[in-house]
Amino acid sequence: MKKRASTVCPIVYALDIWGDPWSLVILRDVLIHNKRHYREFLASRERISTNILSARLQSLVEAGLLIKIEGESNRAQTMYRPTQKALDLFPVIFAIMHWGLKYNPNTDMSIPIMQELKADEKGLEQRLLRNFDDVAT
């Protein structure tokens, strides 16, 4: 993707940061499924490959959506956590989920979060936000 540098349009600004087919999958894992380790992202159903995961994590850190927390003397402790800028994507992700829910006939409605999204979106957001008390303002 060509970086469009500075844009006057908020949509293009957003797309330049996470408008590729993988970044939002990672952010979904962070925000919805509370994943934080490289190995957890790799384990997703979508089977992202290691080099792409590595590149995306890095660009999301650079864009200020994730912070990388490295353990001392052990790489296995490395984790990625969202910033407030990422937490503010909840409305976007929920809007996308509503749309996908409406049009994707293969959606797995047995996943608890799907029910919750329809029944009580605000409550769901509040519950998920509590996973990030450490980073939220």
Place this chain on the structure above:
Amino acid sequence: MKKRASTVCPIVYALDIWGDPWSLVILRDVLIHNKRHYREFLASRERISTNILSARLQSLVEAGLLIKIEGESNRAQTMYRPTQKALDLFPVIFAIMHWGLKYNPNTDMSIPIMQELKADEKGLEQRLLRNFDDVAT
């Protein structure tokens, strides 16, 4: 982008359709700026190239987001209009705009729609929807 065929996740479903860096720009032009002709999409600030525009329009038609209306005996009359499936993306686009507005310091707030989005989003959506009475159910 690899087509992930059938997915159980509504987000991945959505990304497979418009999760590339250009499709949403086109949809923005259709939904927000009421563009309908090839030449109008080409004129956007983002300078999409002709082959990519052509390919994206085609894939959005295939995905059921746009319909292509061809004039009889004159290609200059060809136009692209959104389906209900595309109109249902308004909440997604508005959510993205809110986020971009918050974090993009270069947003041009003198564009009237930006003010309107903050002041009266629902009213804005209703007003824009009236552009599509011909296609909406």
Place this chain on the structure above:
DNA sequence: TGCTAGTGATTGCAAAACGCAAGTACAGAG
């Protein structure tokens, strides 16, 4: 001490997608 497994990446290479410029086919204007 050595061996094995797990983790967070990086590298190499083929395949796909993109970006740009040029060209094509057709309609209407003059």
Place this chain on the structure above:
DNA sequence: CTCTGTACTTGCGTTTTGCAATCACTAGCA
């Protein structure tokens, strides 16, 4: 019957993916 405008398509070089293999390091175990 040229000239302009429009909706594409084609060629081609560059960039970005996708996949497998590999690396560097740590911990666990004997």
